[in-house]
Amino acid sequence: MSVISEENVRGGSVFKDIGGDDGDWEPTEIESLCMNCHLNGMTRLLLTKIPFFKEVIVSSFSCAHCGWSNTEIQSAGRIQEQGICYTLKVKTKQDLNREVVKADSATTKIPELDFEIPPYTQKGALSTIEGLLDRAVAGLEQDQPVRRATDPDVAEKIDEFIQKLQKLKEVENEFTLVIEDPSGNSFVENPVAPQKDEALTVTRFKRSAQQDVQLGIRADDELDGEPAGNDLDTMRNEVLVFDTNCPECNAPASTNMKLVQIPHFKEVIIMATNCDSCGHRTNEVKSGGATEDLGTKITLNITDPSDMTRDVLKSETCSILIPELDFELGMAALGGKFTTLEGLLKDVKDLIVSKNPFICGDSGPTDRMQKLMEFGEKLEKIMTGEVNVHFVLDDPAGNSYLQNVYAPDPDPEITVEKYTRTFEQNEDLGLNDMKTEGYQEEEK
Structure with missing residues (x-):
């Protein structure tokens, strides 16, 4: 049985990376009460780190007396500065195999069935789309025997709804899965990484005061003051x-x-x-400034290794595109960065290749690992000047910057395009109250 010592805590080794070579790193075992038969069972705790999801605590309970078991996952990392919302169009059975990290603060919705699992009603889970559906069915079936005896009409309606949920796993018709997490600690796999996932939309949002209170990072009576x-x-x-x-x-x-x-x-x-x-x-x-009136798209034609030394400011609202690699990295994926172009490309490589949780260990599909490794090699060639590509910063807030080495004269390798934000981009930036007549006409 593993023991959590003061030395481990102070040395920062409590949370270990998942890997196949950690034979000495065993879960902590704690004898605990079974909530099914009320005899003692065994809970196993594993403190580990999953890329994209920070530190987590994985717990597994099993009872030798009645056979009841349960698994949970809890985030042990810090709450992110913005909430995150994943909207997935499930079109094929293959989509049901996507890996999902769902924090306990996340809300799960299926709009086609008008179905919603509110936050904090389920423990966090590391599962698949199919696993989330099975978990929802199991939750609805749990009290059905009692309902059939006390309220047969309600029980019959729930049975009908359970059949609808079960039918979703056949994917006869396309449906939408929405996971909205104000803590920012949930994650849905992109199986075609590093390419853009056309079926998956990821948006970041500012938490409301009520959500801050629910997450425990703001007191009920706390007021935001303006700095003097x-x-x-x-x-x-x-x-x-x-x-x-x-x-x-x-x-x-x-x-x-x-x-x-x-x-x-x-x-x-x-x-x-x-x-x-x-x-x-x-x-x-x-x-340090406000959102600009227009969005900005900055395109650099990389023609020389010296371009790697250019200063880059990537705001949290900025997307990165490399058209020649058919690559797009959505806003907030890397957070705000002030670095060189080479440093930013290294961060992209670390995020997509080195720290990708779904190619680690023996469970990573060989073809996906090969594709991501090839993508990493292409990024290396860009950084060494062997391949010339176009590097694009697309920031609807207009707060990103790429150094003009010819300043104050125009840079022949940089194109800057100003554009009017769409209604959806204004929503992503939290500018709903700044609708123009044009946006109102679009809605109509």
């Missing part, structure tokens, strides 16, 4: 330091924050975290 002018002056001239926890090992760390003016652009907030325990370093950038 002298506070902003202080931030411009000083590096602010505040205590936090390392996103990798969860050890105490410090985050430095500073307002920086980017030449020929605008003011941004740069936050850098350094961990003395595990050596992890990260930086995050947020725009």
Whole structure:
């Protein structure tokens, strides 16, 4: 049985990466009460890290007396700065095999059946689309024997609904699955990565005050105050330091924050975290200004290895496209970044290839692993100057930037296009109240 020691906690080794070589890393076993027969069973806890889902606690209970078992997954990582919503069009039976990480704070919806599983009514799960449907059916069937005895009409209606849910697994007709998670810690697999998944739409959203309260990150009576002018002056001239926890090992760390003016652009907030325990370093950038009136699409024609040294500011609302590779990375996938073009491409490679949870271990499909490895090799060739491509930053908020090495003169390799946001893009940016007459006509 594994023991969680103080040394493990302080050393940051409590949460281990999933892998086939961790023979010494065993789950923690705890004797606990069976809620079915009320005798003692065994709960096994495994603290691990899943890329895209941060740290998790996987628990499995089994009772040797009555045979009852149960598995759960809980996020042990921090709550993300934005909520996330996955909308999947399930068209084939193959879609039912997509891996899903569903946090307990997520709401699951199937609009075609007017079916919804509210947040906090189920524990978190690491499953597939089919597994989520089976879990919903099991939840509805749980109290059916009692209902048939006390309220036969209600029981009959629930039986009919269960049949509808079961029929969805045949995928005779297309249906929609929506997973909306204000914590930002849920995930739905893209089986065609690194290419864009046409059946899956991923959007980020700002949490409401009520959702912050439900997640425990805001008190009921907490009010958001505006920073005073002298506070902003202080931030411009000083590096602010505040205590936090390392996103990798969860050890105490410090985050430095500073307002920086980017030449020929605008003011941004740069936050850098350094961990003395595990050596992890990260930086995050947020725009210091408001959303621009127009969206911006910046296209760089990469023709020389020196292009890799260009400074890049990618905001949280910015998508990355490489048309020659048929690649698109949606907004907020990498968060805000202020780095070089080479650094940004390395981050893309780490996210899509090195840290992809569905090609790790023996369970990763060989063809998918091969495809992603080839994509990583193409990115390496771009970074070394062997392949020339077009690199596109598409930011509907207009808060992203790519260095013009010829400034203040125009850069012959950069094209900047300003465009009017669509109604859907305004919704993604939380600008619903800023509808124009054109958007209102579109809705009609």
